[in-house]
Amino acid sequence: MPPAPAAPAITLYVPGLHGGAGWPKPPPAAFARALARTRRVAGGDEGYAARALTLFDLPPSAGLAALARLGEGRARDDRWWVRCDPVHLAVDGDRLLLLDNDTLTLDAHEAQRLCARVAEVFAADGGVIEALAPTRWYLSLPDxxxxxxxxxxxxxxxxxHDYLPEGHARxxxxxxxxxxxxxxxxxSAGHGGEAARGEANSIWLWGPGRATPSMRAALAxxxxxxxxxxxxxMAQATGAMVAGLPAGVPDLDYAGATLIVLRGAQGAVQYGDTDAWSSFLEAFVxxxxxxxxxxxxxxRLARLSLIGDRGPCHVLEPGWWRAFAGWRRR
Incomplete structure (x- = not known):
């Protein structure tokens, strides 16, 4: 994966870009044509968070929960944090499928009620849970x-089954x-029955660690x-300016390297929705x-890079475009 150049340059990070493993459905023709005109740079099967750490030149050991808490507007501290997100576990034969927090319908009041009950589980260990959004919870333990x-x-x-926590597993x-x-x-107390799809019947722990001053990396x-x-x-930890996702292409006169994260394909790949994946890619093009x-x-741009959470990075530069056009004419 190439380092971020001296700009102007834009990197589009699109988790789910290359679809699911073994999917028979090909990408839309317009998307395939777009990628055919790029230079490919090899990449690995890293995953969403791991590849984001690579983009920001942050160490693999960085505490993801602590970083996300920074992104929620909380001040950096030296406490240990882990994401403790509400999820729905769905029975599928002999499997328990995890439906992530993006699929839940929790409002703020219900989230606080459920979060308080989960906090009781960790209270004897000195644990505290912050519900910084209805579906994003953060657990801190002193030891x-x-x-x-x-x-x-x-x-x-x-x-x-294959992803349960390890370490002190018991x-x-x-x-x-x-x-x-x-x-x-x-x-059950709330509506007298089992949790329906969209309701939180479990938590998922992920991203343990700390956000210490040594985590700060070079500005990517x-x-x-x-x-x-x-x-x-991650952006705040490296000193970048951060803004919400714009409705369309941002100002191109910015004299620096820009990262835009588009997550519209991620859920489609996670839950095997090939039609939604294709629709996103068509709109993306x-x-x-x-x-x-x-x-x-x-x-107006020195480089345009497109990268997913797995697979190669696709790079478009003025010189490469001319070379590609010349090759096509021959």
Whole structure:
């Protein structure tokens, strides 16, 4: 993956870009034509959070929960944090499928009620939980047991069996079971039945660690557009300017490297919705790729990079465009 150049340059980070493994459905023709005109740079199967860390030149050991908490507007501290997000576990035969927090319908009042019940599970250990958004919860423990987790983006839509927490596995899996029981009790008291799809009947722990001053890395991007707390926190940790996702292509006169995170394909891939994936890519080509590629041809951009959470990076530069056009004429 190439480092961010001295700009002007834009990187589009699109998790789910290359679809799901083994999908028989090809990408839309317009998207395939767009990628055919790019230079490919090899990449690995890193996953959403891991590849974001790479983009920002942050270490793999960085505490993802602590970074996301920065992105929520909280001040940096030296406490240990782990994401403790509400999720729905759906029974599918002998499997338990994780439906992530983006699928929930929690409002602020219900989230606070359920969060308070889950906090009881960790109270004896000195734990506190902050619900910084209805579906984004953060757990801090003063003396945490060893914990190794899988980021929720990599588990969504899958059987949780192969992704349960490790480290002090007995401690953490016991706490997960206790959290499921108190959530079951709370939901039963609320409507007298089992949790329906869209309701939180469990939690998922991921991203443990700390956000210490040593985490700060070199400035990879001068500005970042994202609606994701985790990427926002990474941007703040590296000193970038952060803003919410714009409705369309931002100002191209910015003399620096820009990162834009578009997550519209991510859920489609996680839950195997090939039609939604294709629809997103078709809209992406029209709204984002075509105007930015035109800016490269007009030399208003020195580089346009497109990267997913897995697979190669696609790079478009003025010189490469001319070389490609010449090759096509021959």
């Amino acid at each position: 945490p047991e060893p914990l190794h987790t899988t980021a929720m983006a990599e588990v969504a839509g899958r059987n949780i 401690y953490w899996r016991t706490r997960l079971n206790e959290a499921q029981m108190v959530l079951h009790e709370a939901l 991007f001068g500005r970042v557009f994202t609606d994701d707390a985790l990427v926002s926190g 029209t709204a984002w790729w075509q105007p930015l590629a035109a800016a490269v041809r007009a030399r």
